Amino acid sequence: RVAPIPEGDAAPTRTLNPNPVLFGxxxxxxxxxxxxxxxxxxxxxxxxxxxxxxxxxxxxxxxxxxxxxxxxxxxxxxxxxxxxxxxxxxxxxxxxxxxxxxxxxxxxxxxxxxxxxxxxxxxxxxxxxxxxxxxxxxxxxxxxxxxxxxxxxxxxxxxxxxxxxxxxxxxxxxxxxxxxxxxxxxxxxxxxxxxxxxxxxxxxxxxxxxxxxxxxxxxxxxxxxxxxxxxxxxxxxxxxxxxxxxxxxxxxxxxxxxxxxxxxxxMSVVAGNQNQTSPRTEKRISSDLVFQVVRSSEELERILQRAKAENKPVMLDYYADWCISCKEMEAITFTNPEVAKAMSRFVLVQADVTINSQQSQALLKQFSLYGPPAILFFNGAGDEQKSFRVVGFMAPSRFLERLQELGAK
Known part of the structure; x- marks a missing residue:
C-alpha cells in the first residue's frame, strides 16, 4: 500500500480530473x-x-x-x-x-x-x-x-x-x-x-x-x-x-x-572535481540572487533552523551539474526579472547533489525525492508547503504564479 501524500496547510491543491471519462x-x-x-x-x-x-x-x-x-x-x-x-x-x-x-x-x-x-x-x-x-x-x-x-x-x-x-x-x-x-x-x-x-x-x-x-x-x-x-x-x-x-x-x-x-x-562535474578541496558555499545566479549551497543534511538543517528563528520563508532548490533541467531553470526561469523579484523575499538554498555520495542520497531521501530538479518551499515556521513543490522545469510565468500564490498565504 502506498502512503498518502500529505497536503500543505490550507494550500490550494492541484489535482488531475478525477472523472475517468474527462481524464484526458x-x-x-x-x-x-x-x-x-x-x-x-x-x-x-x-x-x-x-x-x-x-x-x-x-x-x-x-x-x-x-x-x-x-x-x-x-x-x-x-x-x-x-x-x-x-x-x-x-x-x-x-x-x-x-x-x-x-x-x-x-x-x-x-x-x-x-x-x-x-x-x-x-x-x-x-x-x-x-x-x-x-x-x-x-x-x-x-x-x-x-x-x-x-x-x-x-x-x-x-x-x-x-x-x-x-x-x-x-x-x-x-x-x-x-x-x-x-x-x-x-x-x-x-x-x-x-x-x-x-x-x-x-x-x-x-x-x-x-x-x-x-x-x-x-x-x-x-x-x-x-x-x-x-x-x-x-x-x-x-x-x-x-x-x-x-x-x-x-x-x-x-x-x-x-x-x-x-x-x-x-563535463562540468569533471571540472568541478578539480576544486573539491574548497567547494563553494554560495552560488550567484544574478546580482540580486545568491543561493547558499549545501551538500549534507546537517548543513541544510542549520540553515532551515536559522530561517525559522528569524521567521523567514525558504526556497530549497535541488541541483546537479549534470542536470539539464536544472540548468534551464537557472538560465530561463530564475533570470526572469519578475521571478527574481518574487524570489528575493526567500532565503535561497541550493542542495548540490552533483556527486552521487551518501550525503547526496541522504539529502534526497530527507524529502522523498528521486533526483533533481526539485524546488521545495518552507514558511516562516519551518513547515514545508508540500502542495507547492516543483519537480522538473517550469516556465517563468507559471513559476511566478506559484510564488505569488505562496505570498498570498
Missing amino acids: LSDLWSGRDDVASIKSYLENAKPFYLFAGFFILGIALAFTPCVLPMLPILSSIVLGRQDGGPISKTRSAYLALAYILGMALLYALAGVLTAALGSGVQRALQSPIALILFALLLLFLAGSLFGLYELKMPQAWQNKVDQLAGRQKGGSIAGAFSLGAISTLVASPCITAPLASVLGFVAQTGSMALGGGLLFVMALGMGLPLLLIAMGARSFLPQTGAWMMWLQRGLGLVLIALAIWIVWPA
Missing part, C-alpha cells in the same frame, strides 16, 4: 510540473483507469524533445529498401511494431528494477557515468550511419528472424527492435516530472508486476505516434534513391548533436 491528454500534460498532483491520481485510480492514464501519458511523452529525434530514425528504417524493392505495408508494420516492442520491454524492465531497488535506479540513470555511456553509444551508432562500419546480427540469427517473419523483404526486425530499446536509453537522461512521479510511485509500491506493467503500457502509448507516422509516411515521401544516403548522414549528425547535448552537463 490535456489534463495530464498540463500538470507536467505538478508531481504531487500526478502521484495523487496514481494512488487513487482504479486499475483500468490507471493503465489507461499511463497509455495517455505515453502518447504525451512521445512529443517531448527526448523522443521526437527518434521519429526520423524509425521512418528511415521502415521506409528503407532491400534488393531494389520497396518495403511492403505489412513489412513496415512488422518493423514499426518491433521498434515499439523493444522500447516497451526496456521500459518494463526499468519499472521492475525501480520497484525492486527503489530510487537507486533513477539516480543511477542520471549519474555522469551513465550520461557519458549514453553519449558514447550514440557516437557509435552515428559511425555506422556515416558508413564507417555496418551493424549486423550474426547471419545464423538473422536467418532465423527472417524465417519467423516469413522471409519478407525490407529492413531488419532485430535492428528495429534494438533501436527501440536504444530510444529508451536516449530518453532516460531527460528527467520530466511525469516520469519522475511515475518512478516514484512505482518505487513506493514495491510491486514489480505493477511497475513493469505500467511502464510497458506507457511505452506502448509512446510508440503509437511512431507507428502512425511509419505507416502513413509512405504516401507523401518521394521515391527512395540517393536522398536516402543524405538522410542517413543527416541522422548521423543528429545523433552526434544528441551525444554532445547529453554529455555536456556531465
Whole structure:
C-alpha cells in the first residue's frame, strides 16, 4: 500500500480530473510540473483507469524533445529498401511494431528494477557515468550511419528472424527492435516530472508486476505516434534513391548533436572535481540572487533552523551539474526579472547533489525525492508547503504564479 501524500496547510491543491471519462491528454500534460498532483491520481485510480492514464501519458511523452529525434530514425528504417524493392505495408508494420516492442520491454524492465531497488535506479540513470555511456553509444551508432562500419546480427540469427517473419523483404526486425530499446536509453537522461512521479510511485509500491506493467503500457502509448507516422509516411515521401544516403548522414549528425547535448552537463562535474578541496558555499545566479549551497543534511538543517528563528520563508532548490533541467531553470526561469523579484523575499538554498555520495542520497531521501530538479518551499515556521513543490522545469510565468500564490498565504 502506498502512503498518502500529505497536503500543505490550507494550500490550494492541484489535482488531475478525477472523472475517468474527462481524464484526458490535456489534463495530464498540463500538470507536467505538478508531481504531487500526478502521484495523487496514481494512488487513487482504479486499475483500468490507471493503465489507461499511463497509455495517455505515453502518447504525451512521445512529443517531448527526448523522443521526437527518434521519429526520423524509425521512418528511415521502415521506409528503407532491400534488393531494389520497396518495403511492403505489412513489412513496415512488422518493423514499426518491433521498434515499439523493444522500447516497451526496456521500459518494463526499468519499472521492475525501480520497484525492486527503489530510487537507486533513477539516480543511477542520471549519474555522469551513465550520461557519458549514453553519449558514447550514440557516437557509435552515428559511425555506422556515416558508413564507417555496418551493424549486423550474426547471419545464423538473422536467418532465423527472417524465417519467423516469413522471409519478407525490407529492413531488419532485430535492428528495429534494438533501436527501440536504444530510444529508451536516449530518453532516460531527460528527467520530466511525469516520469519522475511515475518512478516514484512505482518505487513506493514495491510491486514489480505493477511497475513493469505500467511502464510497458506507457511505452506502448509512446510508440503509437511512431507507428502512425511509419505507416502513413509512405504516401507523401518521394521515391527512395540517393536522398536516402543524405538522410542517413543527416541522422548521423543528429545523433552526434544528441551525444554532445547529453554529455555536456556531465563535463562540468569533471571540472568541478578539480576544486573539491574548497567547494563553494554560495552560488550567484544574478546580482540580486545568491543561493547558499549545501551538500549534507546537517548543513541544510542549520540553515532551515536559522530561517525559522528569524521567521523567514525558504526556497530549497535541488541541483546537479549534470542536470539539464536544472540548468534551464537557472538560465530561463530564475533570470526572469519578475521571478527574481518574487524570489528575493526567500532565503535561497541550493542542495548540490552533483556527486552521487551518501550525503547526496541522504539529502534526497530527507524529502522523498528521486533526483533533481526539485524546488521545495518552507514558511516562516519551518513547515514545508508540500502542495507547492516543483519537480522538473517550469516556465517563468507559471513559476511566478506559484510564488505569488505562496505570498498570498
